[in-house]
Amino acid sequence: MIGADAIRGHIDLILLSILEDRPSYAYELSKTITDGSRGEYLIKQTTLYTAVKRLQSQGLLDSYEDVSTSGKPRTYYKLTAAGLKQLDVKRAEWRSTRALVDRFADGKDTS
Amino acid sequence: MIGADAIRGHIDLILLSILEDRPSYAYELSKTITDGSRGEYLIKQTTLYTAVKRLQSQGLLDSYEDVSTSGKPRTYYKLTAAGLKQLDVKRAEWRSTRALVDRFADGKDTS
DNA sequence: TGCCGTACTACGCCTGTCGTAGTATCTTCT
């Protein structure tokens, strides 16, 4: 099971990555993540909505309403140019973090 | 550069891993981490002292004073049996987290 | 009519990291 602290700071990367492929909406995003984690991580609605709004407020995401489907109109989110750029930054940071943790977690020396 | 949020939740794993090899004290631990990160992550003293105390209060670390060295006596920390067990748990969680983030960050499908 | 799934919002708690700052001891250099 993946805890909140373990995933913290990487959710933005996950969201940005998913949205790189295609626009999506909050509910679908949560399902995508839950499905993709094979039951090891269940993202909370609050966490997700907070995250997308944060990303949007940072100019990394654009949103638009989809009125074509029946039911309540969905708010779709898509990457902005800045979001794409930030995705690169986040990916680089992830690689660094992964390398650092791996270096110690494996019990290897730093030499 | 590795930010606080990126490393959050993995510091325990790093500390436990280092202490698996041999006992150490806070100041040395911070240097070990800083050196091992190749300048990409500088752990703050407060963060470190808070972390070791938390781990100790959870029974994962034991501490003892070293009076043999000159200077202020150092508080050494060593893994307990519970700490070793927790290290396994943390390692497993790290592998899960890494797999999850990689799965999305690489833009790969979940199939 | 009532339940289920979808879509979203509000409020406040908790934890962990960090910023800042201070204390104290010992070594080394001059």
Add this chain to the structure above:
DNA sequence: AGAAGATACTACGACAGGCGTAGTACGGCA
């Protein structure tokens, strides 16, 4: 002897992100 620097540690509060809990609202379907 005095000062600087490395070592060793503590205290206090700020802040952000994830989470728990709860509630609203709409459509479809039986």
